[in-house]
Amino acid sequence: TLRESLRLYQQISQHTDLSLVCSQYRHVRFYEGVLELCLTAADKKDPQRLGPHFYKNGEPEDDKVGQQAFQERLLCYKCITDTMQELVNQSKAAPQSPSVPKQPGPPVMTSDPNMLSNEEATAHFEQMLGLAQRSQDELFHIALYNWLIQADLTDKLLEVNSPHLEEHLMHMIKQDQSKVHNMDLLWRYYEKNRNFGKASHVLARLADMHSTEISLKQRLEYIAQAILSAKSASCISAQAADGEFLHELEEKMELVRIQVQIQETLMRQYSHHPSVKTVISQLDSELMDITKLYGEFADLYKLSECKLALIHCAGHSDPILVQSLWLEIMEKELADSVAMSPADRMGSLSLKLISLGRMYAGTPRYFPLEFLVKFLEQEVCRLNWDVGFVTSTMLEIGVQLPRLLEVYDQLFKTRDPCWQRLKKPLHLVECIHVLLSGYVDDPSKVPTYDRRRFTNVCLDNICGYLVELQSLSPNSALQHIISNFKALQAKLEKLH
Incomplete structure (x- = not known):
C-alpha cells in the first residue's frame, strides 16, 4: 500500500531520489506522502540540525558545513513546494476539452487522464498547506512562507496561524529584504490576528519610510489604515498611549493631505516644466514636515492655497500673511477666468470662495471677512457685476x-x-x-x-x-x- 511504501522510503530517505519518488506519489495523488517523505529526508540528511543553526546565525560565509546542510534541506523542501506549485497551476488551468477530431467517429481525449479538475487541485493544495503547518521544522516553515510570497499567494500566507510567520517577516525586514513588501504583509498579518495596535505602528512606519517604492497616495492610504487600526486598538485596550498615538496619526493625516494637495497642484500648473517632474517624485519619496513643505515647495512655487492650508495646520496666526494669501488666491482666480463671460467669471470665483470659505470660516483668523468683502465689492464695482454677488456667496459659505x-x-x-x-x-x-x-x-x-x-x-x-x-x-x-x-x-x- 502507499502508506507502507512511504514507511519504507522514509527509512532510507537520505539515499532516495526524492524527485522521482515524489513524481510517482503525485501521479497517484498521494500528496501527504510527498510532504512526509521530504520532511523526513530533510531531518535524515541533516541529523545535527546544522542547517537551522546556519540560518539563525545569519548565514555566515565561513560556515561551509552549515551552508551545505542548509542547501540540502532547501532541496528537500523544494520537492514539497514544487508539488504545491503544480497543484496551484492545475487549480487555475482551463478545463480540458476534446481535441479537434482528425477522423469521423467518437471524440478522442488526447489530454492527460491524470490531470486533476480545478476543484480537486484546490482541495489537495489546501490539504497540503494544512498538513505543512503542523510540521515542527521551523526552517521548512520559512521555505514555505518564502514560496507563498514568491508564488504571489499572500492571501494563503496570511491564513497561516503560526508564531514563526511573525518572526520570519520581522527577520526579513531587519535584513532589508523587500522591506516594503514584507512590512505590508506584517501589518496585514497583525490585522488578521486582531492585533490592531501592532498593525497601526507598522502602517505608520510604512507611511514614513523613505522609499521610491511607495507613492504619496499609498502613504496617505497607509496613514488612513493606521488610524482605523489605532481606533480599533483603543476600543479594545483604552490605554492612554494608544490615544496619544491616534492623535499623532490624525495630525499627520492632515499634513499628508496638504502634501498631496501640493503635488496635485504642481502636476496641474507646472506639468510642462521638466524640472518639476523631479519635485513631484521627491514628494512621493517621503513625508515632509511643515517647514520643508512651506519653504521648499508651497512658497517656492507660489501655491497660495497650499500655504494657507499649511499655516492653518500649524496654527500659525499672522493677519497680514493671511490677507495677502487670500488676495493672491482671488487675483489668480480672476486672472485665470479673464476670457470668460461675466456670469461665468462670477460663478467660477464664487465656487472657489465657497470651497475655501467652508474650510476656514469656522476659524476667523484664517478667514478675514471684512478684508474679503471690501476687496470683492471693489471688484464688483470695477467689473460691473451683480450687486448681490458677494452677499449671496458669503451666505452660501455659512457666514451668519x-x-x-x-x-x-x-x-x-x-x-x-x-x-x-x-x-x-x-x-x-x-x-x-x-x-x-x-x-x-x-x-x-x-x-x-x-x-x-x-x-x-x-x-x-x-x-x-x-x-x-x-x-x-x-x-x-x-x-x-x-x-x-x-x-x-x-x-x-x-x-x-
Missing part, C-alpha cells in the same frame, strides 16, 4: 446674516474714498438693501431666538441710512434707493 450686516454697516460708516473713485458712492447701501430684502423674504435665515433683536438692529440702521441719503443732493437714482429703503422699513415693522 447678522455678522454680515455688521461688516457692511461698518464698511459704509468708514466712508472710504475708494467708492467715490470707483464712481459708485452708494454701492454698499445697495448691497445692504439686497441683504436685508433677503431677510424680509425669508426670516428663517436668522434663528428664531435672535430674530426680534436683529429686526430692531435693521430698523435702527435703516433710520441712519435714510438720514444720510436724504442729506445728499437729490437725483433719480438716489430717490429710487430711498423709496426702496422705506418699503423695506415697512416690511420689517410687520415682522415684529
Whole structure:
C-alpha cells in the first residue's frame, strides 16, 4: 500500500531520489506522502540540525558545513513546494476539452487522464498547506512562507496561524529584504490576528519610510489604515498611549493631505516644466514636515492655497500673511477666468470662495471677512457685476446674516474714498438693501431666538441710512434707493 511504501522510503530517505519518488506519489495523488517523505529526508540528511543553526546565525560565509546542510534541506523542501506549485497551476488551468477530431467517429481525449479538475487541485493544495503547518521544522516553515510570497499567494500566507510567520517577516525586514513588501504583509498579518495596535505602528512606519517604492497616495492610504487600526486598538485596550498615538496619526493625516494637495497642484500648473517632474517624485519619496513643505515647495512655487492650508495646520496666526494669501488666491482666480463671460467669471470665483470659505470660516483668523468683502465689492464695482454677488456667496459659505450686516454697516460708516473713485458712492447701501430684502423674504435665515433683536438692529440702521441719503443732493437714482429703503422699513415693522 502507499502508506507502507512511504514507511519504507522514509527509512532510507537520505539515499532516495526524492524527485522521482515524489513524481510517482503525485501521479497517484498521494500528496501527504510527498510532504512526509521530504520532511523526513530533510531531518535524515541533516541529523545535527546544522542547517537551522546556519540560518539563525545569519548565514555566515565561513560556515561551509552549515551552508551545505542548509542547501540540502532547501532541496528537500523544494520537492514539497514544487508539488504545491503544480497543484496551484492545475487549480487555475482551463478545463480540458476534446481535441479537434482528425477522423469521423467518437471524440478522442488526447489530454492527460491524470490531470486533476480545478476543484480537486484546490482541495489537495489546501490539504497540503494544512498538513505543512503542523510540521515542527521551523526552517521548512520559512521555505514555505518564502514560496507563498514568491508564488504571489499572500492571501494563503496570511491564513497561516503560526508564531514563526511573525518572526520570519520581522527577520526579513531587519535584513532589508523587500522591506516594503514584507512590512505590508506584517501589518496585514497583525490585522488578521486582531492585533490592531501592532498593525497601526507598522502602517505608520510604512507611511514614513523613505522609499521610491511607495507613492504619496499609498502613504496617505497607509496613514488612513493606521488610524482605523489605532481606533480599533483603543476600543479594545483604552490605554492612554494608544490615544496619544491616534492623535499623532490624525495630525499627520492632515499634513499628508496638504502634501498631496501640493503635488496635485504642481502636476496641474507646472506639468510642462521638466524640472518639476523631479519635485513631484521627491514628494512621493517621503513625508515632509511643515517647514520643508512651506519653504521648499508651497512658497517656492507660489501655491497660495497650499500655504494657507499649511499655516492653518500649524496654527500659525499672522493677519497680514493671511490677507495677502487670500488676495493672491482671488487675483489668480480672476486672472485665470479673464476670457470668460461675466456670469461665468462670477460663478467660477464664487465656487472657489465657497470651497475655501467652508474650510476656514469656522476659524476667523484664517478667514478675514471684512478684508474679503471690501476687496470683492471693489471688484464688483470695477467689473460691473451683480450687486448681490458677494452677499449671496458669503451666505452660501455659512457666514451668519447678522455678522454680515455688521461688516457692511461698518464698511459704509468708514466712508472710504475708494467708492467715490470707483464712481459708485452708494454701492454698499445697495448691497445692504439686497441683504436685508433677503431677510424680509425669508426670516428663517436668522434663528428664531435672535430674530426680534436683529429686526430692531435693521430698523435702527435703516433710520441712519435714510438720514444720510436724504442729506445728499437729490437725483433719480438716489430717490429710487430711498423709496426702496422705506418699503423695506415697512416690511420689517410687520415682522415684529
